[in-house]
Amino acid sequence: TMDSQPETTARRHQRIIMFPVPFQGHINPMFQLANLLYSKGFSITILHTNFNAPKTSNYPHFTFKSILDNGHENERFSQSSLADFAQNFLFKQDAAEAFRDELELLLASVQDEQVSCLITDALWHFTQSVADSLNLPRLVLRTGSLYSTIVYSSIPLLDDRGYFKLDDSHLEEQVSEFPLLKVKDVKKIGIKSSKDPLAQLLGDMMKQIKASSGIIWNSFKELEETELERVPDDFPIPRFLITFPKYFTASSSSLLEQDQTIFPWLDQQPTKSVVYISFGSLSQVEEKEFLEIAHGLVYSKQTFLWVVRPEFVKGSTWVELLPDGFPGERGRVVEWAPQQEVLAHEATGAFWTHSGWNSTLESVCEGVPMICSSVLADQALNARYMSDVSRVAVYLENGLQREEIASAIRRIMVDEEGKEIRERARVLKQIADVSAMKGGSSNKSMESLIDYISSL
Numbered sequence: 001t002m003d004s005q006p007e008t009t010a011r012r013h014q015r016i017i018m019f020p021v022p023f024q025g026h027i028n029p030m031f032q033l034a035n036l037l038y039s040k041g042f043s044i045t046i047l048h049t050n051f052n053a054p055k056t057s058n059y060p061h062f063t064f065k066s067i068l069d070n071g072h073e074n075e076r077f078s079q080s081s082l083a084d085f086a087q088n089f090l091f092k093q094d095a096a097e098a099f100r101d102e103l104e105l106l107l108a109s110v111q112d113e114q115v116s117c118l119i120t121d122a123l124w125h126f127t128q129s130v131a132d133s134l135n136l137p138r139l140v141l142r143t144g145s146l147y148s149t150i151v152y153s154s155i156p157l158l159d160d161r162g163y164f165k166l167d168d169s170h171l172e173e174q175v176s177e178f179p180l181l182k183v184k185d186v187k188k189i190g191i192k193s194s195k196d197p198l199a200q201l202l203g204d205m206m207k208q209i210k211a212s213s214g215i216i217w218n219s220f221k222e223l224e225e226t227e228l229e230r231v232p233d234d235f236p237i238p239r240f241l242i243t244f245p246k247y248f249t250a251s252s253s254s255l256l257e258q259d260q261t262i263f264p265w266l267d268q269q270p271t272k273s274v275v276y277i278s279f280g281s282l283s284q285v286e287e288k289e290f291l292e293i294a295h296g297l298v299y300s301k302q303t304f305l306w307v308v309r310p311e312f313v314k315g316s317t318w319v320e321l322l323p324d325g326f327p328g329e330r331g332r333v334v335e336w337a338p339q340q341e342v343l344a345h346e347a348t349g350a351f352w353t354h355s356g357w358n359s360t361l362e363s364v365c366e367g368v369p370m371i372c373s374s375v376l377a378d379q380a381l382n383a384r385y386m387s388d389v390s391r392v393a394v395y396l397e398n399g400l401q402r403e404e405i406a407s408a409i410r411r412i413m414v415d416e417e418g419k420e421i422r423e424r425a426r427v428l429k430q431i432a433d434v435s436a437m438k439g440g441s442s443n444k445s446m447e448s449l450i451d452y453i454s455s456l
């Protein structure tokens, strides 16, 4: 509008320093948030590692500064380098001093500007004490759902009550402290006790979220209403829920090149006739599972677009294990896709996902019903939520078998019993649309975040 212009220009003197964790599922929402804040007039500095460095040319309006890993130059993710990076930086987090030096330099170098705050990925917990020592407010971006955040914050309790140690005969049982949670969902997180490195990392993350000046989730109120009612005791800090995919596409921060040649093909497919399959940027499957997926797709008799990332199959480089003649007429296999745009395409009828939170929310935002699998971390929690609470998905919770896969796909795509799921997915998209419009919950949350940061 006319009168927001001067306000936006005035804010250009307020700078926000942002620090993403360099994994695809963490980079995307941080850049969506950065774009959002820039569009509201803030200046943006992105701190990044050389490992999985962002394509700075996509963001001429941001300032970039590389920190921490000055050793390797611009290394793109391979499965082993990811593990190394996580080991060296995420789990050790001994970079506080280097980070402090860098931040001090930055603060000294901005002259006619004011640095409003630091926004880091919640996993960078060591940044809280650094920010405190420099009197800089820190907000955190939690890239998972509200629900998974609440479950993660209960890891010590779940450990106390012995849930991590239960044997497989208890997998189907409910966790009595959480109406939604099954023992097998807890086990899928990948923690054996609260002493595990991952549990420690999540514990530190929780502690420093609580010490921060605010938390931002990539979600919206209507999607996680009941969870929202449970948060206040856990996180007595300002909280914001903003549906990022409704404002900016995740594709602009893709680390791998997205195959654009699929669009002429997609354009020729009938409405809602294609199953899109992707297991995200990190998850891997065994050879046997890979072949079950391939056969399941053939058995389903549906048209499909399947993302097989290099190194998706353990012990193999790409698709060399696929049977001769696969995918045939009905399918296409690509290394990496412009996911959000594929989900928005009218030919797309279903998304078989590994249930990473970004993928889940992107699907919700485009009204695409899901077939959910889960491999690790919060994925089983997201899958459970989509199938049991939002009821816009079928959850393949017992592994990957071709017959089950085919029947889940047919149910979501064509069968009468999937009709209600398809309809709910369509309605949920409308709710997400309204939430992002003026007066809607996501939009109001964004406005209050802007006001809050401006007031810091």
Ligand code: UDP
Binding pocket: 024, 025, 026, 028, 250, 251, 254, 258, 278, 279, 280, 281, 282, 283, 307, 335, 336, 337, 338, 339, 340, 355, 356, 357, 358, 359, 360, 362
């Ligand atoms: N993505 C993409 N192309 C693909 C597959 C995934 O651009 O072929 C993007 C997807 O849109 C999402 C991100 O990669 O934003 C994956 O994040 P998510 O949280 O779903 O899963 P993760 O990779 O962290 O397991």
